[in-house]
Amino acid sequence: MTDAPVLEVDDVAKTYDVSAPLLQRLFRQQQRTLLTALDGVDLELRRGEILALVGESGSGKSTLANILVGSLPATRGQVVQDGSAIPARRDKELSRRIQMVFQDPYSSLNPRLTVRAMLSELLRVHDIVPRSEVRKECLRLVSLVGLDEDALDAYPGQFSGGQRQRIAIARALAVRPDVLIADEPVSALDVSVQATILELFASLRDELGLTILFIAHNLAVVQHLCQRVAVMYLGRIVEVAGTDEIFANPRHPYTRALIASIPRMGDTSGAADLVPEGEPPSPYDLPTGCRYHPRCPFAEAQCRELDPSLRPLSESAGRVHLSACLRASDLPESP
Amino acid sequence: MIMTETDLHVLEPDPSDRTLLLEINDLRVGLRRGRTETTIVDGVSFDVDPRTRFGIVGESGSGKSMTLRAIAGLLPGGTEVLSGSIRYRGTDLVTAKPSVRRGLMGPEIAMIFQEPMTALNPVRPVGDQIAEGPRRHLGLSKKEGRALALEMMGHTGIPDPVRRVRAYPHELSGGLRQRVMIAMALACRPKLLLCDEPTTALDVTVQHQVLDMLESLCAEVGAALVFVTHDLAVVNKTCSDLAVMYAGRIVESGRTSEVLANPRHPYTRGLLDSAPDFDQPGRALVPIPGLPPSIANRPPGCAFAPRCSRAVAECDSAAPILTTSTDHRTVACFRAEASGSEISA
Known part of the structure; x- marks a missing residue:
């Protein structure tokens, strides 16, 4: 693990304007109402680590994840990757570098695409490998996440929850991202399946040196998998420390x-x-x-x-x- | 507003009442299409004593929720009780007339669901929903119903009940909605409360509060709990006894502390070894290989045999029967003795 952060979150804030319509406000003499989802978040993600982001619902964990992958614009602040700030509108190359795995593998995969179609589309659009090698690369990806070659020609509906989550991970890895954001990736899975997915994340970190932001609410899982923990409360980060340190000596x-x-x-x-x-x-x-x-x-x-x-x-x-x-x-x- | 001690004791059941509250015998639940039956719950038997807390643990598809729904008479369309009996204080709910059953649901048996947002009526204030049961079953007036709703909301720890009694479900947080569900379920002081993963959708801090509140309120009201969950740690916190289900059958049951400290099946x-334990940070996780069998295609022998590291030839041919050993531990496994001795060694 090098100390240079691969991703830096610099004073990122997100507010939503939830005011009543203008005329109604004028009529009733109301003020604007703003909802602060994130309020000045600073965070560093170092190369090759799994950083846990924990907190109650409504603390802004998922809002932060959405800002990092670029599906939401930040109201203030910036996200810096490898020393250069990511612009508000990302091009194909920038959006490739941060990928996301969602909580629910039942709704995050297109039910009408086979795994092969899903992966080869990504590989072609992003020009990851020469066209002639797309088939080979698809096979490499499914074996990376521990699935058989047969899986390539199946539809998501034919898989169990754990297998679908593996496919979702393969899809995120297809474009060779620098950072993987995993938003509660195991909380929809059964315990016995959860263990195999946690092992997969650990091996991706150890073997590929992947940097992962792991959003979770199960602290036992966090303790098992992650090197550092950031705790969020109401749109702020309230404590950050190494996993052993934070559980042995919590200071918030x-x-x-x-x-x-x-x-x-x-x-x-x-x-x-x-x-x-x-x-x-x-x-x-x-x-x-x-x-x-x-x-x-x-x-x-x-x-x-x-x-x-x-x-x-x-x-x-x-x-x-x-x-x-x-x-x-x-x-x-x-x- | 808050109910006094004496009020609560008036409605408490006689503590000398030691008859079995719920007695489930060889319950089979499934789909019937012509002559073919697909079994989801396959011969489940257990008893619940008054005022006890019984947990049912299992993974998705193990039949734990179906068992609970069969007790409540809320099986999804197409599924039905194929055979067996569910006796509530001697009355068999399977053969009882719908009117008898309706009379029991509410004042005697109540249920709490996993997702309060979908279980509550979105277009009625929560106070009216809490008062509905008592008004119907206990014949309370509108005013008395409102007063009882306020009391129950206070008991379940909802802050500012006077304001919240008029709130609609969408105006409340997940934790408050689940408290409303609990208030609704306990408003008629049932003797049996069925809980289907009541805290799975809640945050850990809220889960802790809700479990504590549920526990103490059930003790006050005198209700027994049947608690279905996938989380062994939650069962450990909440239930005195538990049953572990796999592929529609109970594979092990007993005192929670004994089963979790020294599992025989x-x-x-495997469940214990595959879940990370906060108190044992360094321990490696051991996943259970393979997947549970599909409902339509369960193996003829022990359903766990294909995934079991201790399976022998016998396990593939015959299904082990749930047997109670001399030390009051109940296990359905041919190799149970062996696994038990190995663990203690």
Whole structure:
């Protein structure tokens, strides 16, 4: 793993204008209403790592993924790849470099295309290999994701969920991307199948040196697969650290709450008091100060006024531990 | 607004009532086309005592949801109970008249679904939906129904129920909608609550809160739980007993803590080994090879044999019967003893 980031997210924000129509606003003297889905996100993705992005629904994980692959424009900020900013409109070459695997393999594959048709179309459009080698390349791709040659002439409907997810991965890899964005790729799969897909991601990283942004809500899966973890809450990144570090020494109360909420296989008691009360506040009406303070058991007077930014706490083995908590260094030891 | 202690105890069942609440015997559910039967649930038997929490675990297609739906009488079109009995306090629900069954659903048996957005009526305020059951079955007036809806919403931890009672389902978050479903299901104080993956669509933090609330509210109301899920960790948190289903059959059952600590059936062990465990970070995952058999084409012997590393010739020819050993563990596997001893060794 080199330290040069392959992808940098620089102060990216996304707001949606959800105001009533102009005339209605004038008539009722309403203000514009803005929904902030992402509010100044900074993130680095290093070559050859799997970075996990975790958080509750509505925290902006998928919005960020959509901005990274270029299916949504950012309102502010930029995405930098290998040192140069990606323009708002991407050409074929730029869109090739970041690819996505979706959560639901049942709706993300065209049911009327065989696997071969799906892959060869991509290979031709993007000129990945000479035309004469398209057949060979298709075969290489399906074997890369652990499927047989027979799979090439079958339709998605003939496969199980796990196999479809393999096809979706083969499709993303067909154009030889630098970065793969995987949005909850295993949460629609059964446990026994999930394990084989996780192994596939790990082998893609180890053998091809692929960089993967892995969006997930299952922290046990994250702990198993990823090198670093970024935790999102209400459109902000609140903590980033190496996987071992973040689970052993979480320095944001929200991260602690997430860890305490994991259903465990062992003893189920303990740490229950860290599970947050209530639900995330509405993104239409964000709290002042730290966004987590209404649910935080450690909140003080300053948390209601100051909006903390993501600051470095410590560094170990080249991995910086960042936390956006005013009390990050004086939080009690985690249980 | 919040129900007092005494109010709750008035409606509680007599704790000395020790008769079996639910008794399922050799239940078979499937499709019937002329003379051919396709079996989805194949000879499932289990008992649920009053006020206990029973979990059914399995992967998609194992028949766990179909078993639950058969109890609720909500089997999808085309499928039916082929044979066997579902006795609720002595009444066989399979042969009962529809009117008897309708009388039971609500005040005696209630169900919670996975996706509250599709299970709730989108064009009625949630308060009216919570009050519907009690008004129909307990004969409450409109005003009393509204009051009960407010109480139940308070009990399920919905903040600001006075405002939310008029809300429509789309105005609530996923967690609040699931709380509304639970309030609806428990409004008539049923003795049996059927839950089909009630927290799968929720975030982890919300899942934790909802499971805690469900557990304590069921204890207050005196309802037994039958809890279907694919997540072993959720069963570990919620249920005292569990049954593991594979290809339409129960392959192992017993006390949750014992089964999960020391699984006897190779499939149960496979499930545990293939899921990452947060408390054992370094452990390698061992996927179960192959795929579950399709419903129409189940092997004649043990359905798990083609994927099982311990299978012997016997496993391909005859289906093992669910047997209870001297230490009260129930397993359907010819090689169960062997796998059990190997694990403890």
